[in-house]
Amino acid sequence: MKPYWYPAWREEAIEQLNVKNDRLEREFHLGHWSRYDYDITTGRLLFSEDGATKVIAGIQIAGSTSAKADNWLWAWANSNLPDDVLSDTKLVRTFGEMNGIDELAQPYVTDDEVEVLGWELTAVAVRICDALGAYRPPRGEGGALFLILKSVNWAG
Template structure:
């Protein structure tokens, strides 16, 4: 269930995220650092090289995919996540409720095409667009899924 304009809006959101992530890759070399760590206590994503932090990004959590469960779980519905990092996910929930978009207002989303990574990026792109974030990052998870984070700011470490 979704309004007629939503498929084109979502495609535009995906294109916007691709451009935003390309800019982050060019400006901060995201995706090329040998190590990254996220800290859900401080709400930061740290990229480092040889033990030295190089880039610091403030994050919010979009959601996660699970290969075992075969679905996406919105962060706003995951009680294991810190509330401080869910404000933007809750904005997406409100947007989904206001516009009657099922995949933005239901906790779990499955993918008819059976491509969880694509589904994760598509839903994260909707969140990046609704919240006007800088971009997004996917952290692989051990059981075959991913944790999708949106970047609210990115800066070179001092």
């Protein structure tokens, strides 16, 4: 279930995320640093090169995908995550409940193209929470973790 306006609104969210991520790429070179590390307990994502931290981002977790199950799991529904990195997705769930948007209010969303789905739902979260952008760290287990970027700054 979803309201008539949601598909166009969701498409706008995807376009907005692309613009935001392009700006972060230009300004902070995200995706081009030789190393990244994230710490969900501190809510930080660090980009480094030659052992030196170059960029520090404050994060929330949007959710994760599973290629094996072809699904997305919202971070708010993942009991393994600390509450400190879930406030944005809790807002997404509330938005979904208030507007009758099932894919935002239910824990799992299934789709054959789960990687695309992950980016699309993260875009929706970024729009609802007025975040700066999003990042998906590489992951080798057949799924991915999607992060909402709340702040991005040069280190030092």
